[in-house]
Structure formats: C-alpha cells, structure tokens
Amino acid sequence: MNNKNKINIGVAGLGTVGCGVINLLKKNKVEIFKRTGFEISIVSVSASNKDKKRDCDIKGLNFYTDPLEMVRKENIDILVELIGGESVAKELVIEALEKKIHIVTANKALIALHGNDISEISNKQGCDVAFEASVAGAVPIIKVIRESLNANEIEWVAGIINGTTNYILTEMLKSKKNFNIVLKEAQDLGYAEADPSFDVGGIDAAHKLTILSSICFGIPLNFKSIYIEGIEDIELDDLNYAKELGYAIKHLAIGRKNKDGIELRVHSCLIPKTRLIANVDGVKNAVVVSSDSAGPTLYYGAGAGSLATASSVVSDIIDISRKILSNSNNIIPLLSYQRDQLQNKNILNINEIESRYYLRIRVTNKPGVLADITKIFGSKSISIESILQKEDLVNDENVPIVLVTHEVIEKNIIDALKDIEKLDVVKGKIIKIRIEELES
Amino acid sequence: MNNKNKINIGVAGLGTVGCGVINLLKKNKVEIFKRTGFEISIVSVSASNKDKKRDCDIKGLNFYTDPLEMVRKENIDILVELIGGESVAKELVIEALEKKIHIVTANKALIALHGNDISEISNKQGCDVAFEASVAGAVPIIKVIRESLNANEIEWVAGIINGTTNYILTEMLKSKKNFNIVLKEAQDLGYAEADPSFDVGGIDAAHKLTILSSICFGIPLNFKSIYIEGIEDIELDDLNYAKELGYAIKHLAIGRKNKDGIELRVHSCLIPKTRLIANVDGVKNAVVVSSDSAGPTLYYGAGAGSLATASSVVSDIIDISRKILSNSNNIIPLLSYQRDQLQNKNILNINEIESRYYLRIRVTNKPGVLADITKIFGSKSISIESILQKEDLVNDENVPIVLVTHEVIEKNIIDALKDIEKLDVVKGKIIKIRIEELES
Numbered sequence: 001m002n003n004k005n006k007i008n009i010g011v012a013g014l015g016t017v018g019c020g021v022i023n024l025l026k027k028n029k030v031e032i033f034k035r036t037g038f039e040i041s042i043v044s045v046s047a048s049n050k051d052k053k054r055d056c057d058i059k060g061l062n063f064y065t066d067p068l069e070m071v072r073k074e075n076i077d078i079l080v081e082l083i084g085g086e087s088v089a090k091e092l093v094i095e096a097l098e099k100k101i102h103i104v105t106a107n108k109a110l111i112a113l114h115g116n117d118i119s120e121i122s123n124k125q126g127c128d129v130a131f132e133a134s135v136a137g138a139v140p141i142i143k144v145i146r147e148s149l150n151a152n153e154i155e156w157v158a159g160i161i162n163g164t165t166n167y168i169l170t171e172m173l174k175s176k177k178n179f180n181i182v183l184k185e186a187q188d189l190g191y192a193e194a195d196p197s198f199d200v201g202g203i204d205a206a207h208k209l210t211i212l213s214s215i216c217f218g219i220p221l222n223f224k225s226i227y228i229e230g231i232e233d234i235e236l237d238d239l240n241y242a243k244e245l246g247y248a249i250k251h252l253a254i255g256r257k258n259k260d261g262i263e264l265r266v267h268s269c270l271i272p273k274t275r276l277i278a279n280v281d282g283v284k285n286a287v288v289v290s291s292d293s294a295g296p297t298l299y300y301g302a303g304a305g306s307l308a309t310a311s312s313v314v315s316d317i318i319d320i321s322r323k324i325l326s327n328s329n330n331i332i333p334l335l336s337y338q339r340d341q342l343q344n345k346n347i348l349n350i351n352e353i354e355s356r357y358y359l360r361i362r363v364t365n366k367p368g369v370l371a372d373i374t375k376i377f378g379s380k381s382i383s384i385e386s387i388l389q390k391e392d393l394v395n396d397e398n399v400p401i402v403l404v405t406h407e408v409i410e411k412n413i414i415d416a417l418k419d420i421e422k423l424d425v426v427k428g429k430i431i432k433i434r435i436e437e438l439e440s
Numbered sequence: 441m442n443n444k445n446k447i448n449i450g451v452a453g454l455g456t457v458g459c460g461v462i463n464l465l466k467k468n469k470v471e472i473f474k475r476t477g478f479e480i481s482i483v484s485v486s487a488s489n490k491d492k493k494r495d496c497d498i499k500g501l502n503f504y505t506d507p508l509e510m511v512r513k514e515n516i517d518i519l520v521e522l523i524g525g526e527s528v529a530k531e532l533v534i535e536a537l538e539k540k541i542h543i544v545t546a547n548k549a550l551i552a553l554h555g556n557d558i559s560e561i562s563n564k565q566g567c568d569v570a571f572e573a574s575v576a577g578a579v580p581i582i583k584v585i586r587e588s589l590n591a592n593e594i595e596w597v598a599g600i601i602n603g604t605t606n607y608i609l610t611e612m613l614k615s616k617k618n619f620n621i622v623l624k625e626a627q628d629l630g631y632a633e634a635d636p637s638f639d640v641g642g643i644d645a646a647h648k649l650t651i652l653s654s655i656c657f658g659i660p661l662n663f664k665s666i667y668i669e670g671i672e673d674i675e676l677d678d679l680n681y682a683k684e685l686g687y688a689i690k691h692l693a694i695g696r697k698n699k700d701g702i703e704l705r706v707h708s709c710l711i712p713k714t715r716l717i718a719n720v721d722g723v724k725n726a727v728v729v730s731s732d733s734a735g736p737t738l739y740y741g742a743g744a745g746s747l748a749t750a751s752s753v754v755s756d757i758i759d760i761s762r763k764i765l766s767n768s769n770n771i772i773p774l775l776s777y778q779r780d781q782l783q784n785k786n787i788l789n790i791n792e793i794e795s796r797y798y799l800r801i802r803v804t805n806k807p808g809v810l811a812d813i814t815k816i817f818g819s820k821s822i823s824i825e826s827i828l829q830k831e832d833l834v835n836d837e838n839v840p841i842v843l844v845t846h847e848v849i850e851k852n853i854i855d856a857l858k859d860i861e862k863l864d865v866v867k868g869k870i871i872k873i874r875i876e877e878l879e880s
Contacts, residue, residue: 024591024733031593034658034781035773132588138734140588147587148572148580151464151754153471218474276740279719293464294578294741294751298726300716301737311734314591328768333475341474 005038007321010074012067012092013082014047017106017133019056020310021080026057036318038325044074055306071096078320080313081105090114093129097121102329104316106133106309112210115221119334126330128323130316135208136161136285138308139301140315145215145289146336152291154216156256158438159287160280161208163303164192164199165231165251169268170281173239179232191283201230202251202266209253213264215336216255216289218343222264225347229267238360238431241388241402242270245358248278252436261346263353269436270358277438288438296439351411356385356435359403359417364425365396373401373420380416382408398427404435445478447761450514450541452507452532453522454487457546457573459496460750461520466497476758478765484514495746511536517764518757521545530554533569537561542769544756546573546749552650555661559774566770568763570756575648576601576725578748579741580755585655585729586776592731594656596696598878599727600720601648603743604632604639605671605691609708610721613679619672631723641670642691642706649693653704655776656695656729658783662704665787669707678800678871681828681842682710685798688718692876701786703793709876710798717878728878736879791851796825796875799843799857804865805836813841813860820856822848838867844875 011018025032025040033039044062046069064070071079071092079096081103083089089110093103094117103122105111111118111131122129132142136159145154160166164186171182183200186192198204210223231251242249247270256263271278276298280286285303290296302308323329333339363369370387377384388402405413417430451458465472465480472480484502486509504510511519511532519536521543523529529550533543534557543562545551551558551571562569572582576599585594600606604626611622623640626632638644650663671691682689687710696703711718716738720726725743730736742748763769773779803809810827817824828842845853857870 020733028591028593028733032591034777035590037778037781138737140584140737143583143588144580147759148583148755149751150475150758151468151472151751153468276716276719279716291751293460293468293747295745295748297578297580297739297741299737299739302735305735307733308735311589311591311731315588318590319587322771323768326766326768326771328763328766328771331762331766331768337474338477341477 005325007038007040007078007324008076009040009042009078009080009317010044010070010076011042011080011082012046012070013084014045014054014056014058015082015084016306017309017313018082019054020306021082021313022056022058024307024310024314032314032318036321038321040317040321043076044070046070067092068095071099071101076101077324078102078104078317080317081107081110086110086113093118094121097125097127100125100127102127102320102324103129104313104320105129105131106313107131108134108204108207108211112207112221112223115211115335119339122334123330123339128320128329129334130320131211132316133309133312135211136287136299137301137303137305138311139285139287139299139303140312141212141287141299142215144299145212146332149289149291149294150336152293155290155292156254157212157216157287157289158252158254158277158436159212159285160250160277161253161285161287161303162199162205162251163283163285164196165205166280167191167283168200169231169234169239169249169251172236173243176236178236179234200232202228205251205253205266209255209264209266212253212287213255213262217257217262217345218337218341219262219345220342221335222347225264227265227267227350231268233431234268235431237400238433241360242358245388245404246273247271247435248273249433250278254436260352261348263348265350265353267434269434271436271438275438351414353410354407355410356407357405357413358433358435359405360431361401361403361420362398362427363401364427365399366425369425370401372423372425376416376419380412382412382416445765447478447480447518447764448516449480449482449518449520449757450484450510450516451482451520451522452486452510453524454485454494454496454498455522455524456746457749457753458522459494460746461522461753462496462498464747464750464754472758476761478761480757480761483516484510486510507532508535511539511541516541518542518544518760520753520757521547521550526550526553533558534561537565537567540565540567542567542760542764543569544753544760545569545571546753547571548574548644548647548651552647552661552663555651555775559779562774563770563779568760568769569774570760571651572756573749573752575651576727576739577741577743577745578751579725579727579739579743580752581652581727581739582655584739585652586772589729589731589734590776592733595730595732596694597652597656597727597729598692598694598717598876599652599725600690600717601693601725601727601743602639602645602691603723603725604636605645606720607631607723608640609671609674609679609689609691612676613683616676618676619674640672642668645691645693645706649695649704649706652693652727653695653702657697657702657785658777658781659702659785660782661775662787665704667705667707667790671708673871674708675871677840678873681800682798685828685844686713687711687875688713689873690718694876700792701788703788705790705793707874709874711876711878715878791854793850794847795850796847797845797853798873798875799845800871801841801843801860802838802867803841804867805839806865809865810841812863812865816856816859820852822852822856
C-alpha cells in the first residue's frame, strides 16, 4: 500500500457531467468512504467562465480558465476530462499523461478518434485512462466487456446507445407523430441538441461503437470503417407496419464477427418484439453482448443525465484510486487486449453483409404491379418471406406494398431496388430497413 | 510487477461448472492470453471419483479424491471451489486461506451462510475471495455492484435469480398447464432438480439475495432474516388474470431500503408488463438495481449452465491473477463495504412492509357476497383499486373474485384475509400475491 489515503482530483469542464461529478462526490462522500476507506478530494477545476451560473458549488476549489494551466500547476493524481470535443481534450490528456497523471473521461469522440495514440502514451507512462461514461452513461458496459466477459470470445455486440434517437422513435409510435414534429419536441425537452445531426445522423452512436468494437474484438479503434445511417428516413408508417409484423424499429449500433471479417454498422433495424432489447424505450440505453460461453447478456439503464453519467465517472475514479494506492496501475489494457495483440481485421463493406430486409414500396394501384416487382427480386435471387397487404388503402391511387425478404446479400438488394425504382408504377424512394434477429 | 507470469490453479469439484471451467480455459486459452498477457494453468483437480465419466478431459492434471489434501500438497495460487454445499466447502476454503491461497467460488450457500467468517479470515490473510458465479450465472452482477455502482447509495435491488422458477412460471402461462405438470417437465429437461424444494421453495434465491443485499446495503450477510415464499401456490388462473390486468407474475428476490429499515424478501410478484424485467422469460436471470445517481439499471443473461457459469468463474480467476501479479490483492472488500463499516440495520418483518396486493377469492355465486367482503376490507382501512369480473364464469356455483388493493401494510391484509376466509360464502384459501411497481 501507498502510504497516503487521499486522492487529489482535477476536473476539467463544468457542464452537466462536470457538475454532476462535483455534486455526486459531495452527496455520497460518506457512502463512498464506507466502501473505499480513503478520501477522494476535488482540489481544482477548470472552465471557460468562472462566473457562469451553474448547478454545482465550486467555492474553495482552485479555478482555472485554462485546463492546461491546471494540469501544469496542480498536484493532482487524476484528471477528469469533461470538456468534450477533440482538440483541446486531446492536448490536455496527453499533457497530463506526460506528467504521469491518470485520466478519467466521458469523451467518446476523444477515445474513438484518438484512443490508439492515447493508449500508446498511457501504456508507456504506466497510467490508466478510464472511459466508462463514454458509452451508455450509467451502464457499466466498458467494465463488463473488459473485466467480466474477458474469458469469452465475443461474437457480436448490439446496442441502443443514443438516447435521442431512441426517444424519437419511441415517441413517434406512441404519439402517432412524424419525425420532424417529435424532433422539435425532443429539442424543447432538452433530449436533443439544437444541431441534432450528431445524434439523429448516427455519428454519436458510431463513436461509441468504435469503442465497443475495439474492446470486444481486439481491433484498433477505427471510426472511419463504420457504416452509418441515421433515423431521418423512418416514417410513422414504418413503425406501425413493423409493429403489425411483430417487430420494433430501433436505431442500433452493431458489431459482429462473421466468417469473412467484422461488420461494423449503425442504422435502424427491425427487431422481433420478443427480444428484451426491442422493449427498451424512451431515452434509455441497452447493450447486448453475445459471447461464446456467457451467451447473450444485456445491460440497461440511463444513457445520459448529470448524476447518471457522473456515477460512471466516479466509479472510474474509485477504480484508479485503488490502483494508485496499491501501486497497480495499468494492469488492464486500455482497449481490453494487450497492445501487441490488437490486430487489424477485415472490416466488411456494407454491400457484403447478409440480412433480411423490410421494404416499403409506394406504387400505383393497378393490376400487375406486384408481378413486375417480384420478377426483379427473382432475377437477383431475392426471395420474399411475406407481404403485408394494406386492404384499407386499396381505394387510393398510390398504395404501399410492404415486403419482408429472406436473408440476402446487401448488394443484391441495392441492385434490385435500383431497378424497381425505375419502374413507372413505383413512386418515390423505397424504404429499406434491415431486420436483426439478435438471437438470444 | 511480480516476476512470474503464470498462475497455478486447483479446481475442487468436477461437476457441471468444474468441467465448464476446464473446458473454457482450454477453448479460449489464446483469447484469454491476448487480453491478459499471462498464462492461467490448471495444475490439479479434485473429485470424489476419478473414473467417473465426465464432459471434460483431466488427463495430465494431478488428481485428488480429497480436496483438503490437494490444498495441502499442491503449490497453487488460486483454489476454485466448485464442490457446492456447505460443510466440506467451508473447511476447504478456510484451510486454503490459511495457506494464503486466494479463492474463487460459485457456491452461494457457502457465501450466504459463512461469508462473514470467510471475509474476516481472507481480510486477515490479505487474500481475495471472489464469487461472481454465485449469483445469476453469467451475469456479472457482483462486480457491477462492488465496482461500478459504488458511487451510489443503492435504494433497492430486485432480481429473477432462480432460473427454475422463472422457467416454470413462463411455461405454465405459455402451455396453459398447471404447476405440477410443468415441474415434472422441467425435471425431465434438467431445468429442475429431483428434489426441487431449494429452487421452487425460494431457498436458492434467498441465498443469493443474502449476498446481494449485503453488498448493496452494507449489512453483514444475514440469511435468516429473509422472508421466503416459493411458487407452489401460483395457479394458471393467476397467471392469466395477471396478464389480463397488464402484469406478469415473476418470482423475485427483493431488497429495499425504506425509512424504517430494510426489506428482504423472496416471493412471487405481479410486475407491470411495461417493465423490462417483466419480459424476462424462461431460464434466464435478470437483476435490477436502483441507485440514487445511476437510477435503475438492469443486468440480464444466463443464470446457469456449464460454460455460462464458467465465464464468471474464469473472469474472477483473471481478476485475482492480475492482482497477484501486481501485488494488489484484497484492495476491494469482499462484501463491497470496508469490514469496519458493515452495519447491522433493522430488517423489517414481512408484516411491516407496504404493498399493493392481488387477491383471488373463491366464493359462492350469490348476491351480497362482494358487499360482505368489501365491508371487512373497509374495517381494516384497505381500499380496493379494481375488481376483475369474470362474466364467463357467473353460471358456476363457485366463482373467483379477483381484487387489486391500493397500498396497505401487510399485517392489515393478513388480518382481513383471516376474517374473510371465515365467511361461509368463501371457499378455500385466498390467493394473495404482492404487486411490485419497480418504478423505472
């Protein structure tokens, strides 16, 4: 044991999560001490504006407007990086590591885009970098994969890891409203940003999948290889038809080992309603990890929020503190696998994946249309599992045809849809949503 | 760092889980090494009969019929205790700890009944005792509570932690069969023991709740304080009525802090079907932990099985090995709280808890019966939330009345039911099932 029993913390960034960490460490000081037997003390903080009104009390703490200055001047054991974004955060974390200061961060972009470099430096310095809060908020999915499923070969991971998109999809179906209206409401409620593109466009989920897929499959972080679709094209009709077919539509981040390589993709899916994850609604997050020995396991909880995210940040602080006090830092590799065992593997192009598909095609209501369409599917070896007839709509001039295909390679579907969209009787863009069984 | 990079293991007990551990460590040797960078080597095993046909290969391992002899003679770092039961296991674990051998066990009875003593000895010896596999099989609920939710004050924990009972309740509703028939089928499938009383009577779940409640609430292990009911009294009718009312019936283990003390109870409950845990079916396990900061989080997966349980055992082996190699054992308290911070708290008697209740009363079909019954409820200040009328049964001589009460103290319900059962028009025992909202 180290002969000190107090850990000094510097917190960079005093937004929602930063204030959550300050509040949580104060609120549960006694409870945390009962478990750890040592004191965790925030000694300094940084933020761009000292006098801004905020939901936490920073009186008595050393304040810096420049987080780099804080790292240079303060004698801290752990830097808690909650600034977000990439550039300042990266510079700050690297400078701290060079001073042998351990890092706790909630910054998914930082880890997803610069984690390979950070891993190299932290390993050299014998420091820990913990990032539980970067994926799925309060849900301890990073620790679970790195420390609990580590006897397994992990086969696939699939998660609802963006609360905004899950809220919007849930609310569209519940209140029978279209995407744009619900997005506006989500913005008013604070569930979506003014610029929602990071969330609804899938970038945020892709950052998180970059992290999950690396620690699951032993590959270096590789954000660029992820195929990304948002939820902008999902219409209320699709949510209703999916429900009628026994499915829920969820925006998923999926990583899967198959015989030819690794699939890494973020997009909406139909999931059988009998799967637990298909019943995860609202802003909540959930991740399923399917492993060769443990089988499928699921982890669910709040994906965001001040105290919920702080819960993961502080658990990382406790972890690292225990290691500091027992001189055992850096015994668990940052990306779960030993650095020299990380291996670039073949990341499949989206064209190469196999899936079943939900298709909604808007057609002129006249005889022979279905025959024209199924002929094209036949020519691409695509077989149809079921067709949903909407009898109540047959009097309209245009009617939707909803089809579910058997398993087929994505390239073939794309080719077929291109040909079908050329038919005179087909109106507008065909809606295509992949179906994921998530066998469990 | 310790200068060795090989950890020697002795496995006591070669049943389903013991063989699972041997098979898993062989199967995923490379995958595990890629993560850890060191070798985990099983050097010796013990079982009562060497020549018994079993599903794992023990050739080349030192074999003992007496596990105590193995511990005395072999130079092992970690003893994996998979014998089960209490007496031999306890003696073995204590002897190993006295030799400063670390322990991994899947034995819930051992920890629930003797964990306080074991914690004292292991703490004195500077050894780790890990028991992830003792609760919820592959689901890493122990690590999550000890290491991920440790910044929280935990408010309640509720789990489906006995696969046999959950299988039986699921199957009764699905196949419209009664308890005894499904129990027999479960025994034939190997999901229930020949003597099923430990499982269907709730003892197994109570052992596990003993462990969960200690690490959640900072109380010493106290099996005797748990209120236990099994599932023997649940009839198919109740499962159907509950469904009609929007609930599922699940056998839960519940620990909850309330203003007067701690509730510790194992019994069947109605849970709103909108809760995720109400949709956990078959042999699967799930635990919800509700904390002041993280909010409710849920953990789901296989609760039993050879490799699934071995997944947790081996993750404990990896954990302890990393600590051995970095000289950092015994830095996380066995029961999550520092030993001197464990505190006996008031465990409430079941009579003192407050709940809503589902009641099924079989009555003679004649006018005035309902008035007689509601009069008694009124006299005990019990108000009725809803009554389920079974119109299709009104021609029978006896009819069921299904009632849901508002929140009331258990003692009042028991008193009222005693009086109601005395009415001439009431036939047989009244079925009483608590309703749990599990707000999330």
